[in-house]
Amino acid sequence: MQLLQFTDKGIYCPVGDFYIDPWQPVQKAVITHAHSDHARGGSQNYLCHHDSVPILKLRLGPDISVQGVAYGETIRMNGVTISLHPAGHVIGSAQIRVALNNEVWVASGDYKTEHDGISAAFEPVPCQTFITECTFGLPIYNWQPQQVVFDNIRQWVHENQQAGKTSVLLGYSLGKAQRLLYHLKDISPEIWAHGAIYITNQMLREHGWDLPELHRITPETPHSVFKNNLVIGPPSAADTTWMRRFNPYSLGVCSGWMQVRGHMRRRNADAGFILSDHADWNGLLSAVKATGAEKVYTTHGFSSAFARYLQENGIPAEEVKTEYGVTEEEETNPS
Ligand SMILES: [Zn+2]
Ligand SMILES: [Zn+2]
Structure with a gap:
């Protein structure tokens, strides 16, 4: 019997009788991180990293049964x-190591190999x-060091300020928002945020994270306060009436x-910044x-192309179908 199996509810360990990131409600769910395609509601018991506990409660409800563990704790x-x-993906993100006798499997969840400064840095786990x-x-995805990207963002905000425009950056509320805020906290006199980002930021600050205080945008917020400042909103705000209040503004994604050029045009962005919480x-x-x-089992993204490349390079690999990435609030392929 395989130590981990791919079932219609998620990745299942028959001997341990638990699931990893199930997409159906189960008895015991081990969660890699709090993004909506990995942490779904309705399960009886959750196990995740300590830092994911408050995020899970914020997203799935305060009454869920959840146990937090430290990295490396067994x-x-x-x-x-x-x-x-x-896993270096977002705050609290983890790879799950599962071992029985001498057999070791690791389920990565989402990960990135560059240390973002705020999430615990990715560590390879032998298995x-x-x-x-x-x-x-795919080989076309090749990230520049994040410092280069943050310098480009600073430059863009500076140019917008010179032109009397508000800088509106879109990035999702768990991961990208914290990364931007941590690295750009002194970028403008005030940073204004959409409610979804404000609430997550506030909760993380209360749990001791070194993040700047944000100003929350409400329907009553006067339009004049945005001038020369940075605004952070979720990707879903693009092309909505929510954006109008920032006029004149420049939109960065x-x-x-x-x-890929076409994606920037499709989102009507004035500037595209190649910054990801996934590995290139x-x-x-x-x-x-x-x-x-x-x-190696590949899933979540360009899984068949990546499996084929590994096979051609002598690493036995197989694509598996999961539901990760399908409803991800974040970096689901927008095409
Ligand atoms: Zn994720
Ligand atoms: Zn994901």
Whole structure:
């Protein structure tokens, strides 16, 4: 029997009787991170990293039954050993290591190999079988160091200020928003945010995260306050009437998809910043190699292309169908 199986409810461990990131309600759910395609409501019990606990409660409800663990701490379920290891994707994100006797599997969840400064840095975990995401599993996806991207954003905000425009940046509320705020906290006299981003930021600040205080945008907020300041909104705000209050403004979108020109035009962005919380092509390859895995399952993104490339390079790989990325609030392929 395989230690982990791919079922219609999610990744299942029959011996330990638990699921990893199930997309149907189950008895025991081990959660890699709090994005909506990985952490879904309705399960009886959740296990995740300590830092994900308040985010899970914010998103799934304060009354869920959830246990937090530290990175590297081991939990036993029916003789199966489970531990969580940093995935570098968003605050609290983890890869799940599952071991029985001498067999070790790792389910990556979403990950990125560049340390973003705020999420615990990705650590490769040696295993025989690795289940990897591959959102950006094509060679065209090749990130620049984040410092270059943040310098470009600073420059863009500065130019907008010179032109008397408001800078509106779109990035989703868990992950991209914290990363932008952490690195750009002194960029404008005030930073204004959409409610979804404000609430997450406020909760994280209350839990001790070094994030700037934001001003919350409400229907009553006078339009004059936005001038020369930075505004952060969720990707869903693009092309909505919510944007009108910022006139005159310049719209910047932060996403890995900005690597492809057409995506920027489609979102009516004035500036596209290639910034992702997922690994790029080289990041995926280096992560797979660092595990030393003898077998790789690919999912979540360009899974067939990435599996084929691994096979051609002597690493047995197979694509598996999951529902991750399908409803992701974040970097679902917009095409
Ligand atoms: Zn994610
Ligand atoms: Zn995902």
